[in-house]
Amino acid sequence: MKIKKNDEVIVIAGKDxxxxxxxxxxxPKEERVVVEGVNLIKKHKKANPxxxxxxxxxxxxxxxxxxxxAIVEDGNPVRVGYRFEEDGTKVRISRRTGKDI
Known part of the structure; x- marks a missing residue:
């Protein structure tokens, strides 16, 4: 999954x-993310006397x-790609600008 915890994202489809x-x-197992303030639901909790x-x-x-x-970069949604450093580490990059994320 190309989106990780603490990434700043924008919703590109759906009610929000x-x-x-x-x-x-x-x-990652369900290919889902929980985003702060997005897709809010009401959960009814039962009383426990x-x-x-x-x-x-x-x-x-x-x-x-x-x-x-989609990840936000400078206020715009960007696609995520990968690049391998010389030491073999995998780095996420922006497809729009080529900068590291």
């Missing part, structure tokens, strides 16, 4: 198209498919 945010969590907890409605981020987001 155009929204930007930071990747909170990457789930024995524990003294009230029921509540919690708003939280749900995972979004990685194909619906």
């Amino acid at each position: 198209k155009g929204a930007t945010g930071k990747v909170i969590r990457a789930i 024995a524990g003294g907890q009230q029921g509540e409605v919690v708003t939280k981020e749900a995972p979004i498919h990685v194909s619906n987001v």
Whole structure:
């Protein structure tokens, strides 16, 4: 997966198209990412009288498919490529500018 945790991304498809945010969590096995402030859902929590907890409605981020987001560079979405350094390390680069990400 070319998008990692802490990357700044923009949503390019779906109900939150155009929204930007930071990747909170990457789930490579499912090809999904959780982006801060994007794809918000309401989760209803059941009350637990024995524990003294009230029921509540919690708003939280749900995972979004990685194909619906792109890394942001200078305010524009960019595609990600790879380059190998002379010492053999793999580096992510921007396809638009060629700079390291």
